[in-house]
Amino acid sequence: MNGVHDMGGLQGFGPVQLETDEPLFHAAWERRALGLTLAMGATGAWNIDQSRAARESLPPAQYLGSSYYAIWIAALERLMRQRGLVTADELAAVHQGTVAAAAAGPALRVLRAGEVDTALARGTPVSRPAAGPAPFAIGDRVRARNLHPPGHTRLPRYVRGHVGTVVGVHGAHLFADAHAEGRDEAQWLFTVEFSAADLWGPQGDPRDRVSVDAWASYLEAA
Numbered sequence: 390m391n392g393v394h395d396m397g398g399l400q401g402f403g404p405v406q407l408e409t410d411e412p413l414f415h416a417a418w419e420r421r422a423l424g425l426t427l428a429m430g431a432t433g434a435w436n437i438d439q440s441r442a443a444r445e446s447l448p449p450a451q452y453l454g455s456s457y458y459a460i461w462i463a464a465l466e467r468l469m470r471q472r473g474l475v476t477a478d479e480l481a482a483v484h485q486g487t488v489a490a491a492a493a494g495p496a497l498r499v500l501r502a503g504e505v506d507t508a509l510a511r512g513t514p515v516s517r518p519a520a521g522p523a524p525f526a527i528g529d530r531v532r533a534r535n536l537h538p539p540g541h542t543r544l545p546r547y548v549r550g551h552v553g554t555v556v557g558v559h560g561a562h563l564f565a566d567a568h569a570e571g572r573d574e575a576q577w578l579f580t581v582e583f584s585a586a587d588l589w590g591p592q593g594d595p596r597d598r599v600s601v602d603a604w605a606s607y608l609e610a611a
Contacts, residue, residue: 392446466480527558578602
């Protein structure tokens with residue numbers, strides 16, 4: 390997905406501004422936004438890659454004009470509407486401050502407050518048995534394929550078509566692109582290191598390296 394979210398390497402947005410002693414949340418509603426997102430994710434109504442895809446597919450003007458947690462809430466609303474967990478009228482009432490009693494929905498798994506720390510520490514396993522030998526090894530030169538899929542992908546646009554070196558082999562893992570479509574597909578996962586000069590030409594510092602984790606289908610032998 391060539392969405393506006395894939396901003397790595399883009400010019401015109403200025404440098405990243407670091408905030409000294411930045412708080413975890415800049416407003417009380419951000420804390421609630423995180424809590425709601427975790428609670429709804431724990432229901433099992435969607436997976437993490439479907440959640441990411443919902444954020445990525447927001448209209449560009451809305452995405453660029455929204456703060457980090459505002460993007461999370463907009464995506465959460467989209468996911469809930471798609472699965473019949475909330476209606477457009479109910480969401481409109483929330484935004485207008487005229488919330489009425491909602492109709493009973495389907496029974497969902499509930500994440501209790503006392504379970505949050507354990508659930509976050511445990512995470513969700515994404516390693517899978519490998520169906521065959523790794524197609525690449527450490528030291529191999531590989532090219533990131535010039536892919537432009539219509540759906541979710543974890544391959545950054547700025548490395549597509551460029552050659553790098555495999556520096557890590559991580560076994561087989563759940564393939565995010567397929568997971569966003571609800572499929573459990575495993576692929577070998579690699580860390581590929583690129584030279585900044587190869588990625589951005591003379592403007593890239595040749596001393597800098599960019600490392601990207603990439604599934605096997607993102608890569609081909611150089």
